[in-house]
Amino acid sequence: MEQTSYSTEEILELVKECGTGNEKALQKFFDHYSQDIYNFPIRVFHLTEDDASDYYIYAFERLKSGKRFKSFVGKSSFKTWFFSVLRNLLIDWQRTKREVKTQSVSKVNKEGKEYSTIEDEPDKRADALAHALDVSDQFQSVLSTIKMENRIVFKLSFVYYLHLDPEELVYIAEKTSRPEEEIRSEILSLREELSNREEENLKMEDKITSLYLNILDLKEQKKQKAQGDSVEAQYYKERLDHALAKKYEQRKKLIEKKQKGHFLVRTPYREIARILGISEGGVSVTLLRVLEKIQKKMHSVAGES
Numbered sequence: 001m002e003q004t005s006y007s008t009e010e011i012l013e014l015v016k017e018c019g020t021g022n023e024k025a026l027q028k029f030f031d032h033y034s035q036d037i038y039n040f041p042i043r044v045f046h047l048t049e050d051d052a053s054d055y056y057i058y059a060f061e062r063l064k065s066g067k068r069f070k071s072f073v074g075k076s077s078f079k080t081w082f083f084s085v086l087r088n089l090l091i092d093w094q095r096t097k098r099e100v101k102t103q104s105v106s107k108v109n110k111e112g113k114e115y116s117t118i119e120d121e122p123d124k125r126a127d128a129l130a131h132a133l134d135v136s137d138q139f140q141s142v143l144s145t146i147k148m149e150n151r152i153v154f155k156l157s158f159v160y161y162l163h164l165d166p167e168e169l170v171y172i173a174e175k176t177s178r179p180e181e182e183i184r185s186e187i188l189s190l191r192e193e194l195s196n197r198e199e200e201n202l203k204m205e206d207k208i209t210s211l212y213l214n215i216l217d218l219k220e221q222k223k224q225k226a227q228g229d230s231v232e233a234q235y236y237k238e239r240l241d242h243a244l245a246k247k248y249e250q251r252k253k254l255i256e257k258k259q260k261g262h263f264l265v266r267t268p269y270r271e272i273a274r275i276l277g278i279s280e281g282g283v284s285v286t287l288l289r290v291l292e293k294i295q296k297k298m299h300s301v302a303g304e305s
Contacts, residue, residue: 006032011078019069026066033082040086044206045213058093059086077195083202087209094213142297146290149175153283154290156272159187160194160265176277186275194265201263204254211251218244 006014014032017025038056041047047055062068063085072081143151148171155162164172164187173180218240226237257263269280276283 008078015069015072015078018066019072021066026064030060030064036082037086041090044087045090045210055090055093058096059089062089077198080198080202084205087205091209091212094216138298139294142294145297146293150286150290153272153276153286154294156187156275157267157283157287158264159267160191160198172276176275183275190267190271190275194267197265201265204258204263208251208254208258211247211254215244215247215251218247 014025014029018029034056037059038052040052041055042049042052068085071085072078143154146154148168152164152168152172155164155168169180169183172178172183176183222237222240222244226233226240269283272283273280
């Protein structure tokens with residue numbers, strides 16, 4: 001999605017400035033990415049241009065303050081992060097459209113006060129983001145307690161998401177008797193190769209979202225066409241129920257794969273073994289031990305909090 005007129009470093013700096021609410025930076029960002037925002041629902045989910053225009057306005061209103069940019073901390077590529085933001089906004093926009101169509105204008109809370117079903121319901125995403133940042137900080141803290149040689153194996157396994165510290169690069173260079181710059185260059189090349197896998201993962205994420213939108217559409221059709229006892233209504237009900245069951249099953253399988261970590265970009269053991277000059281078996285055993293330690297320590301930290 002990034003265009004060649006900006007380097008990676010310039011994009012990172014621009015996003016950082018947007019996170020502070022800097023108006024000039026935000027204007028610069030939208031000048032550069034407005035077409036990408038508009039094209040996203042057309043290219044990924046094949047929506048109409050009219051829908052894309054409505055979505056663009058919705059996305060712009062939610063991005064223009066710059067607050068969402070604070071969630072980008074550079075642990076994944078900007079493209080990965082931006083795709084995720086646009087995908088989540090698209091889901092929110094589609095859900096809001098359907099709420100406007102199908103829900104009553106107001107509800108009554110526990111105190112008997114009437115409120116809007118869309119505008120005044122509490123948005124729990126800020127709390128969820130805060131929790132995610134807390135967990136991320138806890139993870140980094142726990143990871144720092146793992147001894148360096150094992151920590152390096154773990155970081156290399158997930159090098160698409162994690163960065164090696166200067167002292168870790170020095171350790172690898174000394175252990176393998178190779179120049180530090182050579183190690184750094186190998187890791188950068190490896191990141192570029194792994195980015196192709198991330199593209200495939202993004203397609204799977206988009207497939208999950210697309211199936212979700214399909215389910216919403218089928219449910220809407222069922223409300224409109226499958227009511228009553230007429231032959232036509234029963235025909236539509238049977239056909240739409242079958243289509244819904246199929247979409248639910250497809251989405252369930254993809255979500256199960258995601259939950260099992262199949263959408264994570266992991267470095268092949270052979271690449272880690274080559275960089276560190278150890279056996280693939282050694283990589284496997286070390287990684288299992290590190291994962292066990294991290295899980296135990298994270299569980300312990302969660303219990304304390």
